[in-house]
Amino acid sequence: MKLQVSALAFASSLIAADIAAAQTEVQFWHAFTGRLGELVAAQVDEFNASQSDYVVVQSHKGNYSETLNAGIAAFRAQEQPHILMVFEVGTATMMAAGGAVKPVFEVMAESGATFDSDAYIGSVKGYYTTTEGDMLSLPFNSSTPVLWVNRDAMSAAGVDPDTDMSTWEQVGDVLDQLKAGGEDCPLVTAWQSWIHLENFSAYHDVPFASKDNGFAGLDTELMLNGPAQIAHLSAMGEWAQDGKFIYTGRRNEGGANFRAGECALFTESSAGYAGISSEAKFDFEVRPLPYWKAVADEPQNTIIGGASLWVMQGHEADEYKGVGEFLSFLSTSNVQASWHQNTGYLPITIAAGDLTKSQGFYDKNPGTDIAVIQMTAKQPTANSKGLRLGSFDQIRGIIDEELEAIWAGDKSAEEAMNSAKERGDALLRRFEAANR
Amino acid sequence: MEKRVTFRGWMLPLLLIAPQVLISAVFFFYPAGQAIWQSLFIPDPFGLSARFVGLGNFEFLLGDKFYRAAFLTTAVFSILVTVCSMVPALFLAVLADRLIKGSGVYRTMLIWPYAVAPAVAGVLWLFMFNTRVGVISWYLGQLGYDWNHVLNGGEAMGLVVVASAWGRISYNFLFFFAALQSVPRSVIEAAAIDGAHFWRRFFTIVLPLITPTAFFLLVVNVVYAFFETFGVIHTITAGGPQQSTTILVYKVFADGFVGQDLGSSSAQSVILLFVVGLLTVIQFKYIEKRVHY
Numbered sequence: 001m002k003l004q005v006s007a008l009a010f011a012s013s014l015i016a017a018d019i020a021a022a023q024t025e026v027q028f029w030h031a032f033t034g035r036l037g038e039l040v041a042a043q044v045d046e047f048n049a050s051q052s053d054y055v056v057v058q059s060h061k062g063n064y065s066e067t068l069n070a071g072i073a074a075f076r077a078q079e080q081p082h083i084l085m086v087f088e089v090g091t092a093t094m095m096a097a098g099g100a101v102k103p104v105f106e107v108m109a110e111s112g113a114t115f116d117s118d119a120y121i122g123s124v125k126g127y128y129t130t131t132e133g134d135m136l137s138l139p140f141n142s143s144t145p146v147l148w149v150n151r152d153a154m155s156a157a158g159v160d161p162d163t164d165m166s167t168w169e170q171v172g173d174v175l176d177q178l179k180a181g182g183e184d185c186p187l188v189t190a191w192q193s194w195i196h197l198e199n200f201s202a203y204h205d206v207p208f209a210s211k212d213n214g215f216a217g218l219d220t221e222l223m224l225n226g227p228a229q230i231a232h233l234s235a236m237g238e239w240a241q242d243g244k245f246i247y248t249g250r251r252n253e254g255g256a257n258f259r260a261g262e263c264a265l266f267t268e269s270s271a272g273y274a275g276i277s278s279e280a281k282f283d284f285e286v287r288p289l290p291y292w293k294a295v296a297d298e299p300q301n302t303i304i305g306g307a308s309l310w311v312m313q314g315h316e317a318d319e320y321k322g323v324g325e326f327l328s329f330l331s332t333s334n335v336q337a338s339w340h341q342n343t344g345y346l347p348i349t350i351a352a353g354d355l356t357k358s359q360g361f362y363d364k365n366p367g368t369d370i371a372v373i374q375m376t377a378k379q380p381t382a383n384s385k386g387l388r389l390g391s392f393d394q395i396r397g398i399i400d401e402e403l404e405a406i407w408a409g410d411k412s413a414e415e416a417m418n419s420a421k422e423r424g425d426a427l428l429r430r431f432e433a434a435n436r
Numbered sequence: 437m438e439k440r441v442t443f444r445g446w447m448l449p450l451l452l453i454a455p456q457v458l459i460s461a462v463f464f465f466y467p468a469g470q471a472i473w474q475s476l477f478i479p480d481p482f483g484l485s486a487r488f489v490g491l492g493n494f495e496f497l498l499g500d501k502f503y504r505a506a507f508l509t510t511a512v513f514s515i516l517v518t519v520c521s522m523v524p525a526l527f528l529a530v531l532a533d534r535l536i537k538g539s540g541v542y543r544t545m546l547i548w549p550y551a552v553a554p555a556v557a558g559v560l561w562l563f564m565f566n567t568r569v570g571v572i573s574w575y576l577g578q579l580g581y582d583w584n585h586v587l588n589g590g591e592a593m594g595l596v597v598v599a600s601a602w603g604r605i606s607y608n609f610l611f612f613f614a615a616l617q618s619v620p621r622s623v624i625e626a627a628a629i630d631g632a633h634f635w636r637r638f639f640t641i642v643l644p645l646i647t648p649t650a651f652f653l654l655v656v657n658v659v660y661a662f663f664e665t666f667g668v669i670h671t672i673t674a675g676g677p678q679q680s681t682t683i684l685v686y687k688v689f690a691d692g693f694v695g696q697d698l699g700s701s702s703a704q705s706v707i708l709l710f711v712v713g714l715l716t717v718i719q720f721k722y723i724e725k726r727v728h729y
Contacts, residue, residue, distance in 0.1 A: 076482065247587055249586050397695075401675075426496075
């Protein structure tokens with residue numbers, strides 16, 4: 001039986017290969033495995049089945065960094081894919097590589113596909129758009145940080161789970177109560193630099209770097225050692241010393257602890273939804289990311305994390321037409337709405353958000369719209385449009401190191417951030433030199 | 437005594453060494469030359485342009501106090517890995533050498549860890565010492581010790597050393613075991629008849645006779661600690677906390693393959709090339725004098 005099935009599969013793959021030869025092939029490299037990988041494959045299959053001129057071939061190339069590296073190495077060997085997924089941190093690298101990428105607005109114009117850049121959510125699109133308003137890459141998966149609450153753990157420690165936690169001042173009080181109530185892990189975080197510095201700055205409308213966070217030029221300098229950031233990190237550092245904030249690692253290690261029910265509060269991406277909703281055996285809730293009342297009367301918007309799709313140079317015109325078709329397909333409301341609902345990533349178009357609302361998804365899954373509201377409630381400012389810094393992956397590494405020094409009590413927040421600025425600026429100058 | 441073959445022509449000897457020369461040229465000299473060439477530029481990641489900076493990359497690196505600190509970290513790490521992989525290996529080999537029954541099983545079991553890839557070994561150790569769910573950290577917690585390698589640099593260093601040395605113990609064991617087997621029984625028996633007890637026989641007869649193997653392993657293990665351990669470090673600590681486990685080769689990897697800064701990464705590999713070359717020269721010049729072939 002098994003043999004028959006595989007023989008059948010083999011035969012059908014032969015047929016598929018036969019058809020593929022007659023169609024124009026479009027290579028798509030991405031960084032998704034597991035559930036997300038299946039969802040990407042499903043999108044691609046749907047596109048391939050919907051028309052007969054093009055066939056998109058998707059392949060997984062490792063994690064975000066590895067995928068970017070695979071794309072770069074392939075470009076050097078002149079075997080680059082048509083579409084490459086690049087995480088938001090690699091945006092400046094791609095933008096600076098004018099000879100290697102073909103801007104999405106150009107691809108769309110040439111392919112004749114319907115393309116209206118106003119259909120995309122401003123704060124998502126802004127990250128990948130030039131200051132002149134040209135969209136360079138297509139936002140694919142975008143999320144933003146929110147506060148996840150384990151309501152059962154709150155009750156167990158004798159804290160009312162409905163307590164208002166809109167501000168960090170209020171969260172501070174809750175952490176005191178949780179600790180006093182015997183909670184071992186009151187607060188844990190994922191992606192510390194992204195949430196507690198990059199998003200923190202945008203959310204409080206203070207600059208993370210000069211030159212509009214790098215949007216206005218390569219001669220940008222870090223400004224993450226401002227008073228607002230230092231105040232926040234000092235408070236976090238004190239919480240770490242008192243055992244109210246538990247540090248688990250630089251990536252999303254804390255997610256395992258939260259999903260296992262060990263921690264009460266968790267600052268993590270809205271895209272944590274897929275994992276938390278499937279694993280958590282406790283009553284959980286999503287809240288907006290807290291802000292400091294002392295710094296801002298009300299929060300600005302948060303910024304995104306995630307990846308976008310870049311089109312690489314060096315292919316034939318009819319292949320680019322296929323790329324255009326595929327990217328338009330990905331932006332349709334149905335595809336976007338189901339992606340948003342399945343993953344917790346933001347819908348990239350306004351229409352997809354409206355569709356999700358009209359389908360009643362937010363009513364059935366309370367809190368899933370918080371990320372969308374948090375991103376779109378206000379018009380982004382120069383400080384909250386996003387970040388565009390070269391060598392940003394390495395700069396994040398430096399920030400991680402300096403934050404660890406704060407959590408361990410080795411450095412004050414001010415010392416650590418001054419040092420992060422000095423070291424990060426050195427890398428920014430190198431990047432500027434390499435891309436002049 | 438010495439056996440020496442003299443060739444009559446030039447063709448045959450040249451032909452015989454050609455494969456080795458070719459392999460060295462393609463897999464060593466060419467990439468090393470490329471690294472030296474690239475270290476003089478700041479290229480963009482895609483290879484579209486490169487700016488000649490002369491020794492600018494080296495200046496940038498050596499002016500960075502964190503890069504200089506990585507030398508010390510590397511020295512500490514390499515010494516610990518070498519010691520932790522050679523001493524237990526020798527101890528186990530001595531025990532296996534005395535074993536009469538079941539030594540085959542014992543040997544096979546000891547060789548297994550060598551088959552585990554460094555990155556996988558890293559993940560295994562990480563699981564055991566995970567601060568929240570790790571088995572060993574849980575037991576340590578029961579004993580009242582709060583294991584936290586994500587914030588404690590010393591513990592992080594200990595963990596990457598153990599994870600790196602663990603698989604190497606098997607490799608070293610194999611060589612030590614073979615060396616011990618080749619020590620002539622008659623010499624040991626003669627000493628035993630003279631009344632030398634086990635440890636005396638070990639230190640005065642066995643150890644001197646296996647120094648060639650020990651020296652070989654020393655060189656090989658230092659090279660291993662320098663070049664092949666970045667997989668372990670990448671999976672366990674990614675160089676942290678702060679910079680406490682950032683060794684030179686990890687920085688080469690991180691700057692080149694994560695940061696796409698190929699100029700700096702090449703300059704670092706050139707520096708590393710010199711450091712290891714220097715170390716090997718020192719080893720051959722000074723330590724080899726104490727080796728009896």
